[in-house]
Structure formats: C-alpha cells, structure tokens
Amino acid sequence: MPTAEILNIGTELVLGETVNTNATFLARHLSRAGFQVRRITVVGDIPQEIQAAAREALARSQVLVVTGGLGPTVDDPTRAALAQAVGRPLEFRDDAWEEIVARVRARGREPTENARRMAYLPRGAQALPNSVGVAPGFVVETEDRRVLVALPGVPGEMEAMFLGHGLPYLRRRFGLQTETLRTRVLVVEGVPEAWIDEKLGDLEKRENPFLGLSCSPGRVHLRLRARGQTPQEAETLLDQLEAEIRQRLPWPVRREDETEKV
Amino acid sequence: MPTAEILNIGTELVLGETVNTNATFLARHLSRAGFQVRRITVVGDIPQEIQAAAREALARSQVLVVTGGLGPTVDDPTRAALAQAVGRPLEFRDDAWEEIVARVRARGREPTENARRMAYLPRGAQALPNSVGVAPGFVVETEDRRVLVALPGVPGEMEAMFLGHGLPYLRRRFGLQTETLRTRVLVVEGVPEAWIDEKLGDLEKRENPFLGLSCSPGRVHLRLRARGQTPQEAETLLDQLEAEIRQRLPWPVRREDETEKV
Numbered sequence: 001m002p003t004a005e006i007l008n009i010g011t012e013l014v015l016g017e018t019v020n021t022n023a024t025f026l027a028r029h030l031s032r033a034g035f036q037v038r039r040i041t042v043v044g045d046i047p048q049e050i051q052a053a054a055r056e057a058l059a060r061s062q063v064l065v066v067t068g069g070l071g072p073t074v075d076d077p078t079r080a081a082l083a084q085a086v087g088r089p090l091e092f093r094d095d096a097w098e099e100i101v102a103r104v105r106a107r108g109r110e111p112t113e114n115a116r117r118m119a120y121l122p123r124g125a126q127a128l129p130n131s132v133g134v135a136p137g138f139v140v141e142t143e144d145r146r147v148l149v150a151l152p153g154v155p156g157e158m159e160a161m162f163l164g165h166g167l168p169y170l171r172r173r174f175g176l177q178t179e180t181l182r183t184r185v186l187v188v189e190g191v192p193e194a195w196i197d198e199k200l201g202d203l204e205k206r207e208n209p210f211l212g213l214s215c216s217p218g219r220v221h222l223r224l225r226a227r228g229q230t231p232q233e234a235e236t237l238l239d240q241l242e243a244e245i246r247q248r249l250p251w252p253v254r255r256e257d258e259t260e261k262v
Numbered sequence: 263m264p265t266a267e268i269l270n271i272g273t274e275l276v277l278g279e280t281v282n283t284n285a286t287f288l289a290r291h292l293s294r295a296g297f298q299v300r301r302i303t304v305v306g307d308i309p310q311e312i313q314a315a316a317r318e319a320l321a322r323s324q325v326l327v328v329t330g331g332l333g334p335t336v337d338d339p340t341r342a343a344l345a346q347a348v349g350r351p352l353e354f355r356d357d358a359w360e361e362i363v364a365r366v367r368a369r370g371r372e373p374t375e376n377a378r379r380m381a382y383l384p385r386g387a388q389a390l391p392n393s394v395g396v397a398p399g400f401v402v403e404t405e406d407r408r409v410l411v412a413l414p415g416v417p418g419e420m421e422a423m424f425l426g427h428g429l430p431y432l433r434r435r436f437g438l439q440t441e442t443l444r445t446r447v448l449v450v451e452g453v454p455e456a457w458i459d460e461k462l463g464d465l466e467k468r469e470n471p472f473l474g475l476s477c478s479p480g481r482v483h484l485r486l487r488a489r490g491q492t493p494q495e496a497e498t499l500l501d502q503l504e505a506e507i508r509q510r511l512p513w514p515v516r517r518e519d520e521t522e523k524v
Binding site for chain 1: 272273274275276277278279280281282283285286287288289290291292293299300301302303304305306307311315318333366369371373374375376377415416418476479483
C-alpha cells in the first residue's frame with residue numbers, strides 16, 4: 001500500500017484557535033483511496049518549520065499532501081518553503097497567472113500586485129486550478145519520485161481542489177482505481193472496554209478485516225474496517241467479522257447507524 | 263518561551279474517522295499558559311511510529327504532551343513505545359494499581375486481568391490520577407530534562423487530567439504564573455442529556471467557568487471547571503455556576519461527592 005502523509009500549515013492550528021478538519025477530510029479520502037496515512041503534522045506559518053516538516057515527511061512516505069499558506073499575503077510563506085523542501089526554484093508561471101487573473105476578473109475586480117506571488121510555482125510543478133477561490137495549488141515530484149500535493153487552507157477550496165484534481169492525480173500515479181475501504185461501527189452499551197477486549201483480543205491483531213475499540217462514556221465503539229478489490233468484497237469481510245463478534249459477545253450489539261445517523 | 267509539542271495517537275485519527283479535537287484543546291491551553299506549540303503530530307497505534315514521533319519531538323522541544331493508547335486493550339501500545347522513547351523500562355507500580363482497583367470498584371466491578379497493564383509506567387514516572395475514567399496518565403522527565411506528559415485519548419478523561427494535573431505540573435516546572443483550577447461534578451438522574459443540554463446550552467459555550475456534560479447509563483454528569491488566581495476565586499466561580507444550573511433545571515441536582523465518595 002503506498003504511504004502518505006498530511007502537513008497542515010497555520011498558526012491558528014498550533015494556537016488551538018481552529019479545529020483541524022482539513023486533516024480529517026484528507027485522511028479519510030486518502031485512506032479510502034488505498035493510501036496508508038502514516039502521519040499527520042501541523043506547524044505554524046514559520047518557513048524553517050514548514051521546510052523541515054515537509055523534508056522529513058517526503059523522506060518517510062511516498063506522498064505528502066500539504067494544506068495552507070498558498071495565498072498572496074506576506075504571512076503565507078508556504079510556497080517558498082515547499083520549493084526549498086523539494087529542491088526546486090520558484091518560477092513565475094504564465095499559465096498559473098492567466099488563471100489567477102481570470103478568477104479575479106470573474107469577481108469584477110482587477111488583480112493586485114501581490115496577487116502575482118500566487119503565480120510562482122516550483123520548477124516542473126503542475127498547477128491545480130482553484131474552482132472556488134483564487135490561489136492555485138500544485139503537484140510536484142521530487143528527484144526520487146516522491147509526490148508533493150499543495151492545496152489551499154480554506155476548507156471549501158481545499159476540498160474541491162483535492163477531490164477534483166489532487167486525488168485523481170494520485171490515483172492515476174499509483175494505479176489505485178480499484179481497492180476499496182469499507183467501515184462499520186458497532187456499539188455496546190454499559191459494558192467496560194476491558195471485558196470486551198478479553199473476548200475479542202485476537203481479532204484486534206488482524207490486518208484485514210481490522211477491529212479497533214474506542215470508548216466514550218457508557219459505551220464502547222467497535223470500529224470494523226475491511227479492504228477489498230470491490231466494495232462487495234470489503235462488505236463481505238465486514239459481515240463475517242460482525243457475525244464473529246456477535247457470536248462471542250454475550251451483550252447486545254447494535255450498528256451505530258441504526259440510531260445515531262437517523 | 264518554553265517550547266512544546268503535541269502527539270496524538272490513534273488509528274481512527276489517521277483514517278480520518280475522528281476529528282482531532284484533543285489537539286485543539288491542548289494547543290489552546292498550552293499556548294495560553296505561555297508555551298510555544300511548535301508542532302502537532304498524529305500517528306496510528308503502531309509502536310515504531312509512536313516511538314519515532316516521540317523521540318523526534320523530545321529532541322526538538324522541551325515538553326511533549328501525548329494523548330491516546332493508555333487503556334488496557336491489546337491495540338493500545340503507547341505505554342511501551344513511550345517508555346522506549348524516553349529510554350526507561352516499564353515497571354509495575356503499586357500506587358497506580360491501587361488507584362485503578364479503587365476506580366473500577368467504585369463502579370461496582372472487579373478489575374480484569376488485563377487491567378494490570380495500565381499499572382505499568384516508565385521508571386521514575388509520576389502517575390497522574392484519572393478522575394473520570396480508569397487508566398492513569400503519567401509525567402516523566404528524560405536525562406536531558408525534557409518533560410513527557412502522557413494522557414488518555416478519551417476527551418473527557420484527557421481534559422480533566424490535563425487541567426487538573428498535567429498543566430499545573432508544567433506551570434510549576436517552567437515557572438509560569440500559577441493559576442488554580444477547581445472542578446465540581448453535579449449529577450442528574452433519569453433525565454436525557456439532550457433535555458439538560460437544552461436548558462444549559464449557552465453555559466457550555468463559556469470558557470471560565472466551564473461546563474461539560476457527560477453521561478453514563480441513567481445519569482448525566484455536569485462537570486464544572488473554573489480557574490482563578492486563587493482557589494477562592496475559582497470556588498466562587500463554581501458556586502455561581504452551580505447556582506445558575508440549579509435555578510434553570512426543574513429536576514433534582516446533587517453533587518457527586520455527596521454520595522459517591524461516602
């Protein structure tokens with residue numbers, strides 16, 4: 001399974017002012033597409049921190065998806081730090097600039113001088129169009145074929161760009177059209193996690209289907225996950241695991257979506 | 263300004279099944295207390311990944327606060343990985359075990375065999391009591407005086423342990439202005455959480471005093487927390503909040519310690 005990491009850049013994140021829903025969104029879509037997300041990293045808008053975190057991630061994993069800091073303001077140093085992390089100079093790109101001008105004019109304005117900053121991309125990068133905002137993202141590959149995908153930090157822009165351009169690029173690049181991840185959550189009420197663990201410990205060591213326990217007050221969640229070449233194959237694995245669990249546990253077990261999602 | 267990092271451990275996080283609100287909570291409180299949060303890292307329940315991420319963070323920053331993986335189940339490998347990261351063996355601790363047994367018995371149960379896992383702490387660690395759940399946390403310092411604080415992953419347990427024990431430890435250790443936290447738990451029996459939430463929703467949005475709801479079968483716990491420059495100031499805030507709650511709720515409200523601790 002190809003390995004991937006996520007790097008979210010934003011001082012508001014390390015100050016705890018904003019919940020990092022971008023990480024959750026990307027982790028979910030990368031996992032479902034068949035990537036193993038090894039690590040998620042968050043740093044502030046500090047060039048040295050961004051560059052170090054990006055270098056480390058690209059040394060560990062095949063894919064790095066970055067969010068944040070692609071806008072035109074001076075506190076957005078991501079573009080230069082990422083270019084340094086992949087060892088490429090920034091270059092002014094006419095294609096990116098034309099796209100920026102078109103997006104700004106579509107809003108009835110003229111681009112300001114600092115908007116030109118957004119048209120600088122690492123040499124060899126492919127620009128990713130921003131269908132919601134203005135700043136383009138990009139994909140660039142390193143000498144040793146690691147893939148860096150840079151996305152805006154605004155969730156609506158990030159999500160549209162990742163699902164519309166970033167993820168399709170990654171799927172093609174790693175030949176991942178087929179494998180599917182399916183998940184299911186079972187709930188047991190009023191029984192301590194340790195009692196359930198005693199009955200299911202060996203199932204928690206399997207890779208596929210995978211079982212993990214987590215708890216919230218008064219209930220234990222059994223998180224089932226399975227991968228298959230088809231959704232049907234993954235669902236069958238989940239069905240088998242669920243049957244095994246129900247057979248072993250002497251307490252009522254229900255699927256989470258029977259009530260929580262109504 | 264002393265530097266700090268956060269490491270959140272959980273496969274549900276790297277799969278994007280859960281939003282990492284623990285990181286936001288810790289980042290906010292560490293920042294407010296005077297720490298510079300340099301980085302937040304998330305890894306799955308994989309011993310090598312946990313160990314590597316903890317080592318790297320402790321090499322970069324003075325404080326590392328870890329959440330997750332302290333429970334008794336086999337998919338909770340955090341304890342051993344952190345002990346390795348700080349270069350200390352795990353030791354069975356009688357004081358931690360007594361606390362665990364007391365917490366389990368207070369719920370009218372007997373500890374299972376695998377609960378003993380939770381009483382193993384790195385040599386030299388100070389156990390942090392868990393006032394909400396069962397698994398203790400701990401603080402341990404490395405040879406070069408870096409501080410590791412390990413907390414449970416369940417948000418209610420993590421928050422109470424961090425505000426009640428972890429943060430006061432860090433403030434003392436780094437000579438940051440001391441502030442007192444006081445907590446109080448009120449219990450309402452036989453009323454759905456949603457009804458209570460409807461009456462108290464606006465109080466739950468306040469920062470200080472803070473009100474959080476949690477539930478166990480048949481009862482709702484109202485967890486009150488207040489900070490002040492003195493214990494008296496914090497107690498006064500709690501008294502005011504409790505009076506407000508009693509005025510709004512048409513059901514009997516009692517303090518948890520009136521019965522539970524007798």
